[in-house]
Amino acid sequence: MRVHRRLHGRGALFDTDPAGLVPRLVGLRPHAHRATPVEHPREPPFVVLTGARGLGKSAVLGELRDAYKGHTPVALIDCEAAEFAAPPAGHSAEAWSPVSQALLVIAEQLAEPVTGAGRITFPRLMSGLVAVAAGGWRDADSERIRREVERILLLNESGSWIAGFAGRWAGRVAANVAAAATGTGQLLQSAIEATLESVSENYVHRRRQRAAVWWRDYPGAGRNPRRGLMLLSGHFRAGGSSRAHAERHLVRALLADLTDAYAGVLPRMQRLGRPLVLVDNAQSAPGPGLTDPVLKDRSEGIADQVVFIAALRGTSRPALRNAVRRALPEVARRSDWTPDPASASSRALLVSLPPLSADDTLHVVDEYAGPPQLPYGIHRLTGGNPLGIEVLAQSAAQNGTTSLGELLTADVRLHEDRDGRPAYLELLDRLVPADRLDELTVLAAAHDHDSATALADALLPDDFGPADVRALQTRLVEEGLPEVPGRFVGDPFVRTLLLLRLHHHSPDHGRWRAAHETLLAHYAPADDSPARAGYRLHHELALGVTESAVAYLRDTFPVQDTRTWLRTLRFVASAPYFHAHDAEGRDSAIHGDRRAAIALGRTDAVQEVPEGVDAVLHLRVRRLLHAVWQLTDPLAPPDPKVGDRLRFELEQLSNLRPAGNALLWRASRDWPEDALAGRPLTVPDDEGEA
Numbered sequence: 001m002r003v004h005r006r007l008h009g010r011g012a013l014f015d016t017d018p019a020g021l022v023p024r025l026v027g028l029r030p031h032a033h034r035a036t037p038v039e040h041p042r043e044p045p046f047v048v049l050t051g052a053r054g055l056g057k058s059a060v061l062g063e064l065r066d067a068y069k070g071h072t073p074v075a076l077i078d079c080e081a082a083e084f085a086a087p088p089a090g091h092s093a094e095a096w097s098p099v100s101q102a103l104l105v106i107a108e109q110l111a112e113p114v115t116g117a118g119r120i121t122f123p124r125l126m127s128g129l130v131a132v133a134a135g136g137w138r139d140a141d142s143e144r145i146r147r148e149v150e151r152i153l154l155l156n157e158s159g160s161w162i163a164g165f166a167g168r169w170a171g172r173v174a175a176n177v178a179a180a181a182t183g184t185g186q187l188l189q190s191a192i193e194a195t196l197e198s199v200s201e202n203y204v205h206r207r208r209q210r211a212a213v214w215w216r217d218y219p220g221a222g223r224n225p226r227r228g229l230m231l232l233s234g235h236f237r238a239g240g241s242s243r244a245h246a247e248r249h250l251v252r253a254l255l256a257d258l259t260d261a262y263a264g265v266l267p268r269m270q271r272l273g274r275p276l277v278l279v280d281n282a283q284s285a286p287g288p289g290l291t292d293p294v295l296k297d298r299s300e301g302i303a304d305q306v307v308f309i310a311a312l313r314g315t316s317r318p319a320l321r322n323a324v325r326r327a328l329p330e331v332a333r334r335s336d337w338t339p340d341p342a343s344a345s346s347r348a349l350l351v352s353l354p355p356l357s358a359d360d361t362l363h364v365v366d367e368y369a370g371p372p373q374l375p376y377g378i379h380r381l382t383g384g385n386p387l388g389i390e391v392l393a394q395s396a397a398q399n400g401t402t403s404l405g406e407l408l409t410a411d412v413r414l415h416e417d418r419d420g421r422p423a424y425l426e427l428l429d430r431l432v433p434a435d436r437l438d439e440l441t442v443l444a445a446a447h448d449h450d451s452a453t454a455l456a457d458a459l460l461p462d463d464f465g466p467a468d469v470r471a472l473q474t475r476l477v478e479e480g481l482p483e484v485p486g487r488f489v490g491d492p493f494v495r496t497l498l499l500l501r502l503h504h505h506s507p508d509h510g511r512w513r514a515a516h517e518t519l520l521a522h523y524a525p526a527d528d529s530p531a532r533a534g535y536r537l538h539h540e541l542a543l544g545v546t547e548s549a550v551a552y553l554r555d556t557f558p559v560q561d562t563r564t565w566l567r568t569l570r571f572v573a574s575a576p577y578f579h580a581h582d583a584e585g586r587d588s589a590i591h592g593d594r595r596a597a598i599a600l601g602r603t604d605a606v607q608e609v610p611e612g613v614d615a616v617l618h619l620r621v622r623r624l625l626h627a628v629w630q631l632t633d634p635l636a637p638p639d640p641k642v643g644d645r646l647r648f649e650l651e652q653l654s655n656l657r658p659a660g661n662a663l664l665w666r667a668s669r670d671w672p673e674d675a676l677a678g679r680p681l682t683v684p685d686d687e688g689e690a
Helices: 021-026 057-068 098-110 123-134 142-156 168-181 187-202 206-212 225-238 240-261 265-270 287-299 358-366 374-382 386-399 404-409 423-431 434-443 449-459 466-478 492-503 510-522 530-542 547-556 562-572 595-599 615-631 640-656 658-676
Strands: 046-051 074-078 276-280 307-313 324-327 348-352
Touching (some): 046 057, 057 074, 057 276, 057 307, 098 287, 123 206, 123 240, 187 225, 206 240, 287 307, 358 386, 374 386, 374 404, 386 423, 404 423, 434 466, 449 466, 449 510, 530 547, 547 562, 547 615, 595 640
Parallel strands (some): 046 307, 074 276, 324 348
16 A cells, blocks of 8 residues: 555554454455445544654644545644634634634545545534534624624535535625624624524425424534524633533534434435544644543544544643553554443543654655665664654664764755754654744753752753743653653653754854763762762763762772663763763864774873872773763664674673672673664663662
């Protein structure tokens, strides 16, 4: 099947033989008008794709729309689009909401004809939307009312289109409604009367007549559809929980219209696939206002056959706490979804999108061409983030470089109508909250709340205090970024991008130095514990100062617990390194990476060993520190020769510490192998520690 390049590794959703999750729910093969057996024929789960930014949720929804458009009714909305942020100019806020706008946009898309079947009409939803809109027409002119009504009434236009804005029937009804709304008497009641009368006159079929009186079942309507619509409009204008009540019935009207479209023998024969509604960024309004009513109605026995696929930034939201959870591979052949009758949120099926595998990355990068080692380096850097892989692959194709650092800092043009920008900025625009990019750029150097607060006090505006730091931490977790002890920003790829932006904040890297110097002061000796020493040495190393780290690791090696010593070495050597610095931490005139040369002992002859120390141990620790630093740098491909040297140095150290011999020997085997494979280094028997 045809799949967008960013959708490698998503076959569990799209496969046709055997069928993936979406074909099994829709009952139709992607990109074809061919039926496939339906899973969950009585009630489909409300599927929610979860994950952090950049994992391809939007790309999946876009591909689903393309795969089913023209074959079965399909609609796609982005809840973060501008059209859902505020009412159009001239519209009353009391008669508009993101949910009402979303229902209009969704119905407009679902109404489009598909193979073997004509347009779907939405008489119930249309009547409800007119009643809601009429509540804001008090000071409106007739032309604005006409335009607004015509768009809504087109949801009920089943005939062919004619030139101009509206179909013939919709135009006539709009004129009647506009005339009633601007005449004497009660405006809202006049508009509702004109709408219902026109709908009733137009339909003689029994099923359509049922649609005309559907609103009589609105709570409090007393079997009177006109009163039902009046109450709907009043509840909507009241806002708060009353509006939520009205919006729930508008969502129900949409689903009832879709159910009607599939009722009867002929429609069922003509329409092979279930309707498909795709909701991107469902964590934002109108997402919850669409999701929650569907789940509640289904749990109360109000059935529908619509397949909802939503994309949610993060891993969940409180209203979905009892949803069934599955990893993507688990739904490839069957979902094993069974709702709990006592829980509305169990009607949802949360499917987490994983990062791409190394093989998937290879396929993506190969589409742009490049040297054999480039896919491995990109996968190691990005951790399989699909957006990161795509942007770096495009940067390689456009710039002809293979250095990961240069791929990130080089301009990449992602849109034909926009100039190119540095790749790391393009990525940050889409991987972190835009309203907190400047704060995160500074706080990425922090390790916890206290160190982040120290950075905020020194480098951020006065109005960004400890509470804001904590709120930002919470927000990152809610958006799906991992919590990692010792890192304020837990995702290694996002953290690397933020630190790169910090380093390039100014030509003299002043803000970079200020951030690390602030943290040096924050971790100044107090109890001088290994943890505080490790943080301090980490930031010295980030500034290019290596002597203190070598001295500390040399002096503590004979006396410190071996496991603690290895953890300290690993953490200190995880310091960011973007290019060479001189001994004072300033930019070096030569920007070559000298770590491999130091690790391989090529600079030992010119190295001055401090007086009174074991020269052999000093140089060995120095080589070891630079070896780990080079091998674990996400921006530098690990050097196999350095890996061999790491193995040798750890072996030799194991001979010097009988008590820690087993740990050092195990590290000498595991660390080089893990580093060259792009895996984190683990301390033997201590895999859970940071």
